[in-house]
Amino acid sequence: MSSVAEREVSFKRDLSEWRVALVAWRLLVLQAADPVVGAGMSEHSTYRAHPWRRIEHTLGSGRRLFYQDAETLRREVARLDRAHKRIRGTAPDGRAYDARDAATRAWVLLTLFECVVAIRRLGGDPYDAGQSEEAYAEFKGAVAAFDLPEGELPATAKDLPAYFARYAREKLEFTDAARYLMGDLLREAPRPRRLWFLGDAGWRVLRRLVARVITELTVADLPPVVRERFGMVPTRRAELLSVVLHRGAGALVRLLPDRMRYRSPAEQGPPRRYRPQRDPRGSRLDRFFREVLDQTGDGFVTVHDLRAMAHNVCWQLELDEAGEARVHEAFEGWWDQLRAAMDANGDGKVSREEFVAATAAGLDRDGTYLEQGLLPALRAVFTAADTDGSGFLEFDEYQAVFGGPRVHPAELSHGFRQLDTDGDGRITREEFLHGFTEFFTARADSTSGTQLLGRA
Known part of the structure; x- marks a missing residue:
């Protein structure tokens, strides 16, 4: 059972928990709110047509960075470097952007750590001060492979709240990409392949509920400083939804064996449904x-x-x-x-x-x-x-x-x-x-x- 694993803190293991999916949309919004990331998503990303793939790539890359061996980490960092060097240009407002910007890279990496901290806190089993420092040290050990300039990352976990508050107030914007993630994308999202049995008509009906739930949950779960920056106020219903989902998931995973609680980075997904192809x-x-x-x-x-x-x-x-x-x-x-x-x-x-x-x-x-x-x-x-x-x-x-x-x-x-x-x-x-x-x-x-x- 997972009780043995719970006696030790592991950021890497916590990142591979299934319930991280509950904060996946929140993670994308936090990243897209950085103007450089937002511009890159608008110009270079496939997130509008393939939002579920974007989440898979983000979380999958995180697991490869933090959950695998040193050689896998090296290859993943090199792959990200090659991909990001092509993501640059000039945004519609005239500002130049480059995905290799050190401050932006630090922010994106730190959102991965913050989402794990958040899922533990929201689920009713938060890190204590010592556990937080232990997990952050593990995180910093992995991201050292990115060779970020000295001072880009907060020195300790204790410094993270101040860093997030400052970055949110000085850098974050409700970019077009973040606004689309919080609005039309969920109402237009294609059916996930694992829900093939719903058919297109069934998915269109369910999509309305999914859009409302994810939007309200994301608003309730965003850090207060980010909500303040975006002018968002969670409803009482959204706050209750957040408590019920996260506390319920937190209680459930603590009862599961590790093979059901944690997801392997190499794990394969469910089948796609076949549809007859008879097109001219x-x-x-x-x-x-x-x-x-x-x-x-x-x-x-x-x-x-x-x-x-x-x-x-x-x-x-x-x-x-x-x-x-x-x-x-x-x-x-x-x-x-x-x-x-x-x-x-x-x-x-x-x-x-x-x-x-x-x-x-x-x-x-x-x-x-x-x-x-x-x-x-x-x-x-x-x-x-x-x-x-x-x-x-x-x-x-x-x-x-x-x-x-x-x-x-x-x-x-x-x-x-x-x-x-x-x-x-x-x-x-x-x-x-x-x-x-x-x-x-x-x-x-x-x-x-x-x-x-x-x-x-």
């Missing part, structure tokens, strides 16, 4: 736009969507700097082709209608259409996934880039078989590219490549 070519293009290209979920494809796709490929494969550079270069080339062929008014955006119409016309008109953009990007993905340089993708290599905690093994196996046309248990480069070409060009749905987005 135009519908396939439409689906490709919605489910693959439009990473930010705003109804348009921009350079940021392609960069987000490249980032996710690199993230899944844990590529080195040279490998990441090749993938990003290929996806930049794909965007150049999309923009040249489809962005008629030069506004840097391609709508769904423009993409479907221009792609269909381009395929009918010119056999080299795919060769100019998509296929070079796919070649880069294949080369990156072929980690042993054999010229083939074995199933484990395919799984590394197309799998994930929310993809059921049966669905993954189905996609692999669609590409492995000769059935020899491995995918050649030619089979890989041919399958995706069929997805775009085949006029009959019986062709194997037309099911590359799954039967779901």
Whole structure:
């Protein structure tokens, strides 16, 4: 049982508790309230279309930083460094932003520690002064790998309340990203794959309740200084909801064995539901736009969507700097082709209608259409996934880039078989590219490549 573990304090172990999910949205709001993070999310993140994936990445990265061995920690820090160096630019208000800003990085890391402190406090089992210092020392030992400038992190846990109050009053803003997280995103959020059994109609009904509960819980749980900064006042109902949920969860987890109380970083998620795929070519293009290209979920494809796709490929494969550079270069080339062929008014955006119409016309008109953009990007993905340089993708290599905690093994196996046309248990480069070409060009749905987005 977990009573043995409770006699010792471990920040790493507490971060892996299931009830941390109760403060996950609160964590995102605290991070998004930093103007640099908010600008980066607006310009580079896929959180609008994939909010649950954003939470998974945030908490999953935290577990890799604090719950694994030194080598995993080193790789995760290097991966974050490579990803963040591309997140920079100028916000709509004219302010420059860079995700490598030391103060911002310190804030984001400290929100992970603060969310663990909060979940313990809200759940009725807070750290005492000694435990807090012990947990903070463990936290600082891990984040030392980020090599932050001296003084960016508070020296002790006792200094944290003053740091949070000062940062909230001087730095935090109710950014567009934070406002969207607290408002429309929850009312528009796609159905989590683990709730496949609800169907779209059932999820639309439940989503209203989910949006209200998460919004009210987040307002009640935010630090008072942040609520004051944002002008938020929790309702009595929200405060009661917070007490009931957190105290109930706190009492429950203390009764659970460790295997049920803590989540392993490598743990896989539940299956996705299959849905029959019987789309003609135009519908396939439409689906490709919605489910693959439009990473930010705003109804348009921009350079940021392609960069987000490249980032996710690199993230899944844990590529080195040279490998990441090749993938990003290929996806930049794909965007150049999309923009040249489809962005008629030069506004840097391609709508769904423009993409479907221009792609269909381009395929009918010119056999080299795919060769100019998509296929070079796919070649880069294949080369990156072929980690042993054999010229083939074995199933484990395919799984590394197309799998994930929310993809059921049966669905993954189905996609692999669609590409492995000769059935020899491995995918050649030619089979890989041919399958995706069929997805775009085949006029009959019986062709194997037309099911590359799954039967779901």
